[in-house]
Amino acid sequence: MNKISLAFVDDHQIVIDGLQSLLRDESRFHFAFATNDPTEVLGRLRTEQVDVLLTDVMMPGMAGNVLAREVRRAFPDIRILALSMSGEGTLVSEMIEEANISGYVLKNIGREELVHAISKIAAGGHYFGEEVLRELQRNDVRKRENTEAHLTSREVEIIRLIEKEMNNKQIAGELFISERTVETHRKNIFRKTGTNTVLGLIKYAYEHRLIG
Numbered sequence: 089m090n091k092i093s094l095a096f097v098d099d100h101q102i103v104i105d106g107l108q109s110l111l112r113d114e115s116r117f118h119f120a121f122a123t124n125d126p127t128e129v130l131g132r133l134r135t136e137q138v139d140v141l142l143t144d145v146m147m148p149g150m151a152g153n154v155l156a157r158e159v160r161r162a163f164p165d166i167r168i169l170a171l172s173m174s175g176e177g178t179l180v181s182e183m184i185e186e187a188n189i190s191g192y193v194l195k196n197i198g199r200e201e202l203v204h205a206i207s208k209i210a211a212g213g214h215y216f217g218e219e220v221l222r223e224l225q226r227n228d229v230r231k232r233e234n235t236e237a238h239l240t241s242r243e244v245e246i247i248r249l250i251e252k253e254m255n256n257k258q259i260a261g262e263l264f265i266s267e268r269t270v271e272t273h274r275k276n277i278f279r280k281t282g283t284n285t286v287l288g289l290i291k292y293a294y295e296h297r298l299i300g
Contacts, residue, residue: 089122090145091115091117091118092116092117092118092139092140092206092207092210092246093118093119093136093137093138093140094117094118094119094139094140094141094142094206094279095119095120095121095122095129095132095133095138095139095140095141095142096108096119096121096122096123096134096141096142096143097122097123097124097125097126097129097142097143097144097147097155098124098142098143098147098171099124099125099126099144099148099149100124100130100144101124103144103171103195103207104122104124107142107171107202108122110137110183110202111199111202111203111206114203116207118205120132120136120137120138121136125149126144126147126149126150126152126155127149127150127236128238129141129143129155130158130159131164132199133159133162133163135264138163138166138168139166139167139210140166140168140177140190140209140210141156141159141166141169142168142169142170142171142206142208143155143166143168143169143170143171144170144172145170145171145172145248146172146173146181147164149160152170152172152183153182153183153187156170156183156186156187157186157187159187159190165211167190167191167209167212168187168189168190168191169189169190169191169192169193169209169215170189170191170192170193171182171192171193171195171197172192172194173194173195173196178267179214180192180220180223180224181224185232189214190209190213190215191205191208191209191214191216192217192220193205193215193216193220194217194219194220197217198245201217205217205289209240209292215250218272220263231254233296237281238280239280239281239298241275242263243273243277243280243296244277245263246259246263246270246273246274246277247277247289247293247298247299248293248298248299249262249263250274250286250289250290250292251290251299256270256271256274277289
């Protein structure tokens with residue numbers, strides 16, 4: 089049986105050490121290379137044969153979605169498994185839509201699930217952790233609700249200023265509009281979001297990723 093060649097990139101060495109420790113006893117896996125610097129990856133891939141790249145998402149120097157996109161462009165046969173502390177839906181969607189990754193799991197994953205994910209991806213499949221899938225579904229619901237609410241970019245802007253505890257006069261000054269216009273926008277915002285208090289509006293905004 090041909091071994092599955094793995095590469096690891098994460099800015100925290102302890103994560104790489106942990107992943108390799110989990111996988112070391114799997115005889116079908118071969119460790120090609122590991123690095124803490126995502127900017128090194130493309131160069132290393134030119135000299136090392138890799139089947140699956142396991143990459144962090146939030147890294148200094150180069151974000152995971154940017155790295156994944158560059159790898160897919162230069163090495164389309166390499167499969168990419170993203171590992172992150174966060175399963176936040178927007179992050180996952182970006183990795184899927186921008187980089188066409190093959191999988192996404194959280195770093196609290198167990199050994200058995202990790203081995204299964206890598207094996208499935210190496211065989212041409214896809215794997216997304218259950219928590220990640222749930223967050224993707226929630227993200228889709230949020231996006232649909234935001235679309236149905238028909239909030240304009242100006243209304244979202246005003247919501248963000250309200251969250252900063254600005255009053256109508258301050259918002260008017262910030263946006264160079266009249267207080268009466270701000271008041272009209274506020275009424276429309278409360279109507280569209282189905283809220284009637286500032287606290288309710290802020291809760292809605294956080295839940296729907298309008299602010300964060």
